Amino acid sequence: MVVLARRIDREADLAPGMELAVRTVSHHFELHGEDLPVLEEVDFRVTPGEFVALLGPSGCGKSTLLRLVAGLEPPRAGELLADGAPIAGPDPSRVVVFQDPTLYPWLTVWDNVALGLEARGLLKTHRGRVDEALRLVGLSGFDKALPQQLSGGMAQRVALARALVNDPRLLILDEPLGKLDSMTRLAMQSELVRLWHTAGYTALLVTHDVEEALFLATRVIVFSERPARIKADVTVDRPYPRHRGDPRLVELRRHLLELLGLAATW
Numbered sequence: 001m002v003v004l005a006r007r008i009d010r011e012a013d014l015a016p017g018m019e020l021a022v023r024t025v026s027h028h029f030e031l032h033g034e035d036l037p038v039l040e041e042v043d044f045r046v047t048p049g050e051f052v053a054l055l056g057p058s059g060c061g062k063s064t065l066l067r068l069v070a071g072l073e074p075p076r077a078g079e080l081l082a083d084g085a086p087i088a089g090p091d092p093s094r095v096v097v098f099q100d101p102t103l104y105p106w107l108t109v110w111d112n113v114a115l116g117l118e119a120r121g122l123l124k125t126h127r128g129r130v131d132e133a134l135r136l137v138g139l140s141g142f143d144k145a146l147p148q149q150l151s152g153g154m155a156q157r158v159a160l161a162r163a164l165v166n167d168p169r170l171l172i173l174d175e176p177l178g179k180l181d182s183m184t185r186l187a188m189q190s191e192l193v194r195l196w197h198t199a200g201y202t203a204l205l206v207t208h209d210v211e212e213a214l215f216l217a218t219r220v221i222v223f224s225e226r227p228a229r230i231k232a233d234v235t236v237d238r239p240y241p242r243h244r245g246d247p248r249l250v251e252l253r254r255h256l257l258e259l260l261g262l263a264a265t266w
Helices: 062-070 109-119 128-136 152-164 182-199 210-216 247-259
Strands: 020-031 034-046 051-055 077-082 094-097 170-174 202-207 219-223 230-235
Touching (some): 034 062, 034 077, 034 230, 051 062, 062 170, 062 202, 094 152, 109 128, 109 152, 152 182, 202 210, 230 247
Parallel strands (some): 051 219, 170 202
Antiparallel strands (some): 020 077, 219 230
8 A cells, every 4th residue: 555655844754643742621612601611631642653532422522622632722721732842723734534524516536635735835746645645545546526426435535535645643533434324434444544554643533432442542531521521541452453352342342331331231
């Protein structure tokens, strides 16, 4: 599998994956003139090349944390650091893939993937990166297709290619497989692992699926109800490729469900 071309405007010896530090981050929103706490003193570190999943109840603040990591808004308290430097805004080294692929329906697959490079003024000199990204996600030959001609899984592959064409050092995944059917979702989970191994980026994933977290991640951070606090930081001590029937993964699944207050569903 072809790896994306060498990183743009980057020191050659810089590790592919980014180090992320979240230091005692708290956040709240204003709702009807009152503060609505969302995150409370969240503190963790992600080492370069790790794949970390964030797991917790719906609405607890996980996606809000991803927005802060992406630099889409600043935290109310605490700080976030990318390779030791404060995160002060969006940056192409930190790319978000959302649940909805949000492709432009009037653009071809190739043009949708090229948007990031075009916005940065790099498309003329780095056109080959678009083809490389499409090869990475298994969409060679679909470059001239329109979004309405794609299945849901293929559309999400385009969204991944659009992220990877920027050669991110941190891939931020906000439930990217949440709207896919079960069979496509299982196939895409394996695809995400393959892409992560191939490109070497750091990955931060929000999911509500315990099995998905265990299949993909090296660590699973479990959050409480809102305002989100870290309840547990669980290492997934199994090699890749993983098998869903692995007794250790079954044991970890039971442990995570207990932490989420869902042990009775086991």
